[in-house]
Amino acid sequence: MTYQLEINPNEDGGRAARLGRPDPIRRKLLQFGFALPLALESLSLRKSLLRAEEKTKNPPRRILFICNSLGFHAPYFFPKTSGDLATSEYLRGMRSLEKMTVFSNLFHPGMETSNHDSEKSFLTGTPNPEASNFVNGISLDQVLVSVLGSDTRFPFLSFSIYNRGWGCSWNDRGVAIPPMHDEEQIFEMLFGAEDLQAKQQQLAHDARVLEALRRDLDTLRAGPNEPRKLESYTTVIRELEAQLEREKFWLSTSKPMVEKSLSRDREYEFSTKIQNLFELTKLAFQTDSTRIITLSMDWIYGAIKVPGATGGWHTLSHHGGNPDVLSSLSNVERDILKHFDQFLWDLEHIKEGNGSLLDHTTIVFGSNFGNSSDHTCHDLPILVAGGGYRHQGQRFLEQPTPLCNLYLELLHKHNIDIGKFGSSQRDMQLL
Numbered sequence: 170m171t172y173q174l175e176i177n178p179n180e181d182g183g184r185a186a187r188l189g190r191p192d193p194i195r196r197k198l199l200q201f202g203f204a205l206p207l208a209l210e211s212l213s214l215r216k217s218l219l220r221a222e223e224k225t226k227n228p229p230r231r232i233l234f235i236c237n238s239l240g241f242h243a244p245y246f247f248p249k250t251s252g253d254l255a256t257s258e259y260l261r262g263m264r265s266l267e268k269m270t271v272f273s274n275l276f277h278p279g280m281e282t283s284n285h286d287s288e289k290s291f292l293t294g295t296p297n298p299e300a301s302n303f304v305n306g307i308s309l310d311q312v313l314v315s316v317l318g319s320d321t322r323f324p325f326l327s328f329s330i331y332n333r334g335w336g337c338s339w340n341d342r343g344v345a346i347p348p349m350h351d352e353e354q355i356f357e358m359l360f361g362a363e364d365l366q367a368k369q370q371q372l373a374h375d376a377r378v379l380e381a382l383r384r385d386l387d388t389l390r391a392g393p394n395e396p397r398k399l400e401s402y403t404t405v406i407r408e409l410e411a412q413l414e415r416e417k418f419w420l421s422t423s424k425p426m427v428e429k430s431l432s433r434d435r436e437y438e439f440s441t442k443i444q445n446l447f448e449l450t451k452l453a454f455q456t457d458s459t460r461i462i463t464l465s466m467d468w469i470y471g472a473i474k475v476p477g478a479t480g481g482w483h484t485l486s487h488h489g490g491n492p493d494v495l496s497s498l499s500n501v502e503r504d505i506l507k508h509f510d511q512f513l514w515d516l517e518h519i520k521e522g523n524g525s526l527l528d529h530t531t532i533v534f535g536s537n538f539g540n541s542s543d544h545t546c547h548d549l550p551i552l553v554a555g556g557g558y559r560h561q562g563q564r565f566l567e568q569p570t571p572l573c574n575l576y577l578e579l580l581h582k583h584n585i586d587i588g589k590f591g592s593s594q595r596d597m598q599l600l
Contacts, residue, residue, distance in 0.1 A: 228522040230317065230556075230583060231460040231530040233450060234310055235509075236291045236337050238468050239486045240538035241502050241550045242495065247273060252563045259506055265513040266562070268527060269554040270600065274566040275575065276539070278592045280546035285468060287537040287546050289345075292337050292463070294573040294591020305343035306591060309576050310463050316585055317460040322419045325461035326453060328355070328446050330439075336465030342404075348465055352431055352445040359449070359458050360427050368420060372413065379409050425456035439473035439482075440504050447512040454530060455519055466505065475504040486541040509534065513554055524557065531556035531579065535572075551575070556582075558600040575599055 241259065250256040254266045263269075279296020280287045286298040292308035310325055318324030327348035329336040335345030349355050386402045389395065430448055434441045446464055453459050469482045477500035478485070485501060488494040516527035535551035538544065549572060553560075573593035580587060581596055 226522065228524075228526075228529045229320070229457065229460055231454050231462075231526075232310070232313060232317065232556075232579070232583070233454075233462045233464065233530060233532045234292055234337055235464045235466065235532070235534040236288060237466045237505065237534070237536045238285070238288045238538070239466075239482060240536035240541045242488075242499060243540060243548065243550065245499055245502070246550045247271065248563055251565055252561070254562045259503065263506070263510045263513070265510070265517055265527070265554065268513070268517070268560055269552055269562075270558070270560045271563045272551040272553070272566065272575065272599065273548060273563065274569055275549050275551050275572040276547040276569050277537070277549075277572050280537070283546065284544045288465075288467070289335070289339075291535070291537045292576075293339055294571070294576065294593070295343075296592065305339045305345075307341045307343070308337060308339040308463070309579070309590065310338055310461050311340055311346075312580060312585060312587075312590070313461055313583055316583055321457055321459045322422070322424070323359075323453075323459040324415075325463075326355075326459050327463045327465075328449070329465040330442055330446075330467050330469060333467055336467065337463035342401075348463070352442070352449060355449050356429060356431060359453055359456075360424050360429075363420070363424065365420070368416075372416060372420070375409070375413055375416075379406065379413060382406050382409070425458065427452055427456060437474050437476060437504075439469070439501075440475045440508070443505055443508045444511075447508050451512060451515050451519075451526075454516075455526060473501070475501050477504075488542050490542075516555065527555040528557045529555075531558075531582075533579070553600065556600075560600075564599055570597070 245258040246260070248254055248256045248260075248271070249258075254263075254269070254271060255261045257271070260266065260269075260271070277287070277290055277294050277296070280290065280298075283290070283297065283299045286303075289298040289303075289305055290296070292310060293306040295303075295306040297303060298305070310327075314324050325338070327336055327338045327346055329348035329350045332350050334347055336348035338346040338348065340346055349358075382402070383406060386399070386406060389399055389402060430452075431445045432441045432448075443466070450462050450464065453462060472480055473482050478497040480497055482501055485494055485498040488498055513527060513532070516530060517525050519526040521529055532554040533551070534554070535549055537546060537549070539546055539548040539550070547569060551572065553575075571592045571594060573591035574595060574597050577587070577590045577593040578596045578599055580590060582600070
């Protein structure tokens, strides 16, 4: 049983519970045998058609956050001529330049000595992640779940390159949400046939666990006053109740049917992994299986192999200006951006409403490092693509500016009206 989903208990799960509650009208209809099933089938069909029609007219908004934990070599990433992405060595060949903006001079305050720990704060902005008493804040994707996560089978998805146990997503208690990394397992979860008997057994087991937690809560209430412990128990129980109701609700809904399009190329396994995670992201958005995804391109231990380079990614990132090392590192970074370019191109050619899937998907691609060679965390490479914004090529900020200002603006653009997020100072209308 997994407990990482953040769900609004007043949404789909609540509706499922109400539909399943016996009442006098339902009992009366049951006397007519087929009347109730046909009525519900007809009602369900009408609702499905209405939802499909609404999505066609007003496609849902989606958002993807990508953290490349070892960053990009700045002289190759940022444009040589201010404002002109075609003068960026890395970006100039991309086919969707008119639908992206690169930001210069963004940073997270409080990262001066954080080194690789700064990755923990990429989507939270919480300072001093290297401190022994560090407690993270909620990540931006989890704040967005309250608005974008209630109408899909999966309120959000979190992906990573390998099994480290944490990635970009952190819940409202500052606890890491373990990402998924196995492409085959992700595909089966999204689109594989559901074993209904096994799922029902799992739900029954989860219900028993939930009941045991409720008894524990009653015992806590009868004992010494421990407000924080009571609050923690109450929150977890509320989340589990909502998750259980959601899983029951979606159990009767078939998963989308898609062709399995994952690459099986084992010559360049790292490159294949990046390609497949982008492909799964595209399929998840295209089928409206979720509307929020995080992808952590985490620090890889050991050697990786991409066309033109073999070696330790982390080792290569400490290039020290060595031209030969930089050549290999740039091949790794070019390969990542090659797959990103294909991902954007694919979204641009999936028509939706009066635009494309790319027009309705905000993509934030960046890093916790401005320069991974010397572990500096200023002037972060941040790119925003899609989303239907008025893109400007490059937005150069005169003064170092908290990245959370951009995050606050993204919350506002997705109808979440809060005055502050992380280290934000104000919504600067950057997009």
